[in-house]
Amino acid sequence: AQKITQTQPGMFVQEKEAVTLDCTYDTSDQSYGLFWYKQPSSGEMIFLIYQGSYDEQNATEGRYSLNFQKARKSTNLVISASQLGDSAMYFCAMREATQGTYKYIFGTGTRLKVLA
Amino acid sequence: GAVVSQHPSRVICKSGTSVKIECRSLDFQATTMFWYRQFPKQSLMLMATSNEGSKATYEQGVEKDKFLINHASLTLSTLTVTSAHPEDSSFYICSAPKTGKPPYTQYFGPGTRLTVL
Numbered sequence: 001a002q003k004i005t006q007t008q009p010g011m012f013v014q015e016k017e018a019v020t021l022d023c024t025y026d027t028s029d030q031s032y033g034l035f036w037y038k039q040p041s042s043g044e045m046i047f048l049i050y051q052g053s054y055d056e057q058n059a060t061e062g063r064y065s066l067n068f069q070k071a072r073k074s075t076n077l078v079i080s081a082s083q084l085g086d087s088a089m090y091f092c093a094m095r096e097a098t099q100g101t102y103k104y105i106f107g108t109g110t111r112l113k114v115l116a
Numbered sequence: 117g118a119v120v121s122q123h124p125s126r127v128i129c130k131s132g133t134s135v136k137i138e139c140r141s142l143d144f145q146a147t148t149m150f151w152y153r154q155f156p157k158q159s160l161m162l163m164a165t166s167n168e169g170s171k172a173t174y175e176q177g178v179e180k181d182k183f184l185i186n187h188a189s190l191t192l193s194t195l196t197v198t199s200a201h202p203e204d205s206s207f208y209i210c211s212a213p214k215t216g217k218p219p220y221t222q223y224f225g226p227g228t229r230l231t232v233l
Binding site: 046101 | 148150154158159160162165173207209211213218219220221222223224225226227229
């Protein structure tokens, strides 16, 4: 079963506008971590922002913020004031404990295109 | 953020040869590293977890003898694709989790694009 779901394969946003990328997850763990990564065309995976399952406040990091709704098991990424350089693939990921270690599960990604 | 390097960034080889990819954590120690494979326009697929001082843990469906992993030190893990075939062509990317804040955040290498002719 898919544990991380990103329902938007592609998104467009006008430069300087805000955009929300959706992510829902499925876990029975009480303690888990949620991450967002950006992958530009070069292929590198860039860590953007993190939300812990016990964090009461939504995470923010510069122009990135999370709309974390624990009861709905969603952690949507909001990018404010979009820039052309934001065009990339965005992956949502969950860290879950397994057999004494951690494993990270990635969603299928959303390709964001920022329009000038 | 932390720095993870990966070498080589790109390799082209003939079918039947072996290719070694190195993953290094440059400014922190990593007892665990992860190896992923990514097909074009797809997500990352975890291949194996590399453990310093012990055997790697492979995901279901990943051939251990095909993809040899060695975690030689706290800063180096290697993935060797043995007897490579064209279907092994892919983007291979490693990561290392770093303790601290945020906890166990994965930092990725820049990836290796393997093309097997």
